[in-house]
Amino acid sequence: MLVVSEEVREALDAGRAVVALESTIIAHGLPRPRNLQVALELEDTVRRAGAVPATIAVLDGRPRVGLAKDQLERVANEDGIRKLGHRDLPLAVAAGASGATTVSATAQLAALAGLRVFATGGLGGVHREWTATQDESADLGLLARTRITVVCAGVKSILDVPATLQRLETLGVAVAGYGTDRFPGFYLSDSGHPVDWTLRSPEQVADVMRAQDALDAADTALIVANPVPEAEQLDPALHARVLADALHACDAEGISGQGVTPFLLDYLVRHTDGASLEANLAAVRGNVRLAARIASAWARG
Structure with missing residues (x-):
C-alpha cells in the first residue's frame, strides 16, 4: 500500500x-x-x-x-x-x-x-483557552508514539506555548533547542520560554538518536527546535500587536474549533503585509537545511 x-x-x-x-x-x-x-x-x-x-x-x-x-x-x-x-x-x-x-x-x-529525520515549519500544539475548548493538535499524540526526529521552528505562536511544552513533557517527547536555550516561536526566534537541553551540531543530534535506540527507549519523537534567524524573524512588536488584534477579531466573529488556526494565520499574513509568510518560509528553509545535515550525520553512523 x-x-x-x-x-x-x-x-x-x-x-x-x-x-x-x-x-x-x-x-x-x-x-x-x-x-x-x-x-x-x-x-x-x-x-x-x-x-x-x-x-x-x-x-x-x-x-x-x-x-x-x-x-x-x-x-x-x-x-x-x-x-x-x-x-x-x-x-x-x-x-x-x-x-x-x-x-x-x-x-x-x-x-x-x-x-528518521523530518523537516517542517512549526508544530501544532495546545490551543489558547484549552480549558474551555479542549483543543489540542493531533501532532502531539502522534509524536508521543513515533520514533522520528522533527526539525521545526517550535510551535506556532498563535498557540499556548507554555501549555504545549508542558504537554510534550507529560507525553515524554524530548525537546532540545538547536544552538539556543530558548524555545523558538515559529515567526520569532524566541517564544519567551526556555528549553532544558541545547544541541549544537548535527552530530550531537545524531548521537541523541543513537542513544534513543541503544536505550531501547519508548517510541517517541525527538524535537529539534531550530530558531528562525533574528534578521529574518517577524518584528516582535508587530507580531504582538497583530496577534492581539487577530485574537480579538476571532472572538468577535465567533470563530472556534478547527476554524481558529487558519483564521489567525490568514489574519497575520494580511495584517503584516505578508511579512509573517516570509518569516514562515525563512524558518522552513533553515529547518530543511539543518535536517539534511542531521540526516547525513545519522547516515554516517
Whole structure:
C-alpha cells in the first residue's frame, strides 16, 4: 500500500541520508504558483546538502514517500486536494482520495517507510483557552508514539506555548533547542520560554538518536527546535500587536474549533503585509537545511 519512490528506496537501502518533507505547505500553505516553486526549492535544498528529499502525500488513495515532479505539480495545482492528518489516512486510502499530509500524517508515513529525520515549519500544539475548548493538535499524540526526529521552528505562536511544552513533557517527547536555550516561536526566534537541553551540531543530534535506540527507549519523537534567524524573524512588536488584534477579531466573529488556526494565520499574513509568510518560509528553509545535515550525520553512523 505504501509507495516509496525509487530514489528514496535506493537511498535507504544504501544507508544514505533521507529527509521527509510534508506536503500541506504546498497544497494549503502558499498561493499558486509560489507553492510549487517553494516545493521544488526545498527539495533542491535537501539535495545540495547531500541528502535525498522525500516529500510525502497521498495520491489516488496511495500514500507516497517521495514524489516525482509531476506528482508535486498535482499537489500544488490540483483542486480538491484534501488536508490529511494521521487519523484521515485509512479513510483517504479506502476512498481513493488525494491529499496533502500534515505533520502527524507525514511523521507516521515517514516512520513507516524507515525514515528518521523530518523537516517542517512549526508544530501544532495546545490551543489558547484549552480549558474551555479542549483543543489540542493531533501532532502531539502522534509524536508521543513515533520514533522520528522533527526539525521545526517550535510551535506556532498563535498557540499556548507554555501549555504545549508542558504537554510534550507529560507525553515524554524530548525537546532540545538547536544552538539556543530558548524555545523558538515559529515567526520569532524566541517564544519567551526556555528549553532544558541545547544541541549544537548535527552530530550531537545524531548521537541523541543513537542513544534513543541503544536505550531501547519508548517510541517517541525527538524535537529539534531550530530558531528562525533574528534578521529574518517577524518584528516582535508587530507580531504582538497583530496577534492581539487577530485574537480579538476571532472572538468577535465567533470563530472556534478547527476554524481558529487558519483564521489567525490568514489574519497575520494580511495584517503584516505578508511579512509573517516570509518569516514562515525563512524558518522552513533553515529547518530543511539543518535536517539534511542531521540526516547525513545519522547516515554516517
